[in-house]
Amino acid sequence: MSEILEIFPSERAKLYEKFVDKLQTASNLNRQLVSFQANKEEPVYRWFKYKEGFSSNLVTYFLTKYSKKPGKVLDPFAGIGTTLFAGQALGWETHGIELLPVGVFVMKTRQALRRIDLNDLQASVRILWSELEKVEDHINHFSHITITRDAFPDGTETALNRFLTYCNTIRNKDIRSVFRFAAFSILEEVSYTRKDGQYLRWDYRSKRELAGKPFNKGRIQTFERALKLKFSQLLADLSPQNDSLFNFGENAQHNQHPITIIQGSCLEELPKLRDASFDFIVTSPPYCNRYDYTRTYALELVYLGCDSEKVRNLRQELLSCTVENKEKINYLKQLYASIGRRAAFDLVLSTYSSSTAMKEVNSVLDELNRLDKLNNNNIPRMVRNYFLELCFTISEMARVIKGGGYCVMVNDNVRYGGEEIPVDLILSEFAEEFGFNVQKIFVLPKGKGNSSQQMGNYGRTEIRKCVYMWQKQ
Numbered sequence: 468m469s470e471i472l473e474i475f476p477s478e479r480a481k482l483y484e485k486f487v488d489k490l491q492t493a494s495n496l497n498r499q500l501v502s503f504q505a506n507k508e509e510p511v512y513r514w515f516k517y518k519e520g521f522s523s524n525l526v527t528y529f530l531t532k533y534s535k536k537p538g539k540v541l542d543p544f545a546g547i548g549t550t551l552f553a554g555q556a557l558g559w560e561t562h563g564i565e566l567l568p569v570g571v572f573v574m575k576t577r578q579a580l581r582r583i584d585l586n587d588l589q590a591s592v593r594i595l596w597s598e599l600e601k602v603e604d605h606i607n608h609f610s611h612i613t614i615t616r617d618a619f620p621d622g623t624e625t626a627l628n629r630f631l632t633y634c635n636t637i638r639n640k641d642i643r644s645v646f647r648f649a650a651f652s653i654l655e656e657v658s659y660t661r662k663d664g665q666y667l668r669w670d671y672r673s674k675r676e677l678a679g680k681p682f683n684k685g686r687i688q689t690f691e692r693a694l695k696l697k698f699s700q701l702l703a704d705l706s707p708q709n710d711s712l713f714n715f716g717e718n719a720q721h722n723q724h725p726i727t728i729i730q731g732s733c734l735e736e737l738p739k740l741r742d743a744s745f746d747f748i749v750t751s752p753p754y755c756n757r758y759d760y761t762r763t764y765a766l767e768l769v770y771l772g773c774d775s776e777k778v779r780n781l782r783q784e785l786l787s788c789t790v791e792n793k794e795k796i797n798y799l800k801q802l803y804a805s806i807g808r809r810a811a812f813d814l815v816l817s818t819y820s821s822s823t824a825m826k827e828v829n830s831v832l833d834e835l836n837r838l839d840k841l842n843n844n845n846i847p848r849m850v851r852n853y854f855l856e857l858c859f860t861i862s863e864m865a866r867v868i869k870g871g872g873y874c875v876m877v878n879d880n881v882r883y884g885g886e887e888i889p890v891d892l893i894l895s896e897f898a899e900e901f902g903f904n905v906q907k908i909f910v911l912p913k914g915k916g917n918s919s920q921q922m923g924n925y926g927r928t929e930i931r932k933c934v935y936m937w938q939k940q
């Protein structure tokens with residue numbers, strides 16, 4: 468490695484020096500405030516666990532502290548809509564872009580819940596079981612993909628199909644959504660799988676031939692019991708007697724703006740938005756950590772009707788954050804040419820190429836790969852494209868935000884082959900090039916180690932988890 472360091476006298480260290488005054492340990496922004504765990508008191512997050520989300524409190528904190536009055540807020544990686552719903556509650560007009568049908572479905576259900584009459588929902592739940600018995604010819608709703616096949620006990624899959632067939636007969640589309648959502652949020656519970664870091668872990672009782680130490684996930688609920696419990700939870704949380712944070716029915720604020728949800732890739736959708744049309748952006752992109760949303764949420768995707776081809780395409784459209792992601796550059800070139808913005812495309816490429824820290828990271832990773840020091844040889848490609856695609860995203864965010872507007876971004880640094888990649892600094896440098904002032908890079912008080920396989924080799928050292936705050940000039 469010393470050979471490498473001689474060739475590249477740390478550009479990352481220089482970048483650190485450049486931004487060191489902006490780095491600020493933020494004791495008020497602790498991990499609990501930032502992460503999804505702070506949402507536990509909000510019903511939606513209790514009903515369906517989405518660990519990749521940040522907290523509503525974080526959104527509320529920034530929107531109220533850094534803006535005198537509500538305006539228009541955007542989240543280009545909307546997830547299940549934390550920015551959109553927290554912003555809406557404060558009177559903001561909110562817009563979100565989300566690629567995966569999982570997040571879009573949850574957001575749409577959250578909207579449906581706002582419109583629904585609780586008495587109608589209760590009545591529909593009351594008759595559900597007797598109605599289900601009347602369903603004779605149920606349709607098969609699952610086009611399983613390799614990683615979901617045999618995920619459910621046979622009886623459970625039949626019950627799920629029966630239930631979905633019944634849902635199609637429910638005329639009120641909001642009640643239909645809530646019904647489908649209730650079963651959607653118990654899929655893991657009634658399956659042989661458990662979401663476990665990068666992959667689904669399989670219980671020894673499944674029909675699969677499993678290698679390694681048998682895994683017992685404990686009691687696997689029947690569909691009927693799990694769904695009954697889920698409906699009880701939903702109805703109890705939605706009841707007006709429950710003093711929850713959820714603005715439901717009579718508690719809803721009447722002057723809230725509707726939420727705009729765009730389903731698609733932000734790389735494609737951001738260029739369609741008008742210049743200087745937003746006052747604030749609060750967002751968190753996927754981290755550069757190989758985490759594959761399409762694997763973690765495979766059961767949910769299949770439940771929502773995605774087949775193998777659809778899932779494969781979604782995986783490729785994700786911001787490059789897995790070793791499977793291929794380059795999107797030719798596609799982006801065509802896209803920008805087709806909307807007459809070739810100069811914008813060229814500017815992004817030259818901004819990316821002129822980052823010396825980026826160059827250093829790419830070269831060091833290539834060298835580590837050559838020395839066989841990375842545990843997957845597509846890591847350099849993933850990292851290269853992760854930053855390139857975020858460079859496009861940041862250039863677009865700078866274009867759509869008004870002068871003086873803020874962009875708040877939550878992201879983690881990462882480490883591969885022992886080399887720290889200062890995601891916060893590299894992205895902040897891009898942001899500056901596109902006309903943002905880097906106001907602060909808030910560093911969360913407790914960092915985290917890296918994935919377990921790397922900790923084994925390099926010991927646990929802290930890498931920064933940050934909230935960046937950039938202001939458009």
Ligand SMILES: C[S@@+](CC[C@H](N)C(=O)[O-])C[C@H]1O[C@@H](n2cnc3c(N)ncnc32)[C@H](O)[C@@H]1O
Pocket residue numbers: 517519520521522543544545546547548549550564565566567570731732733734750751752753754760784785786
């Ligand atoms: C860290 S999560 C954001 C969670 C969100 N802050 C919340 O609280 O729900 C990142 C999200 O970006 C989405 N995503 C990944 N690639 C995308 C793309 N190209 N366009 C739009 N969304 C994308 C993922 O599906 C995921 O939901």
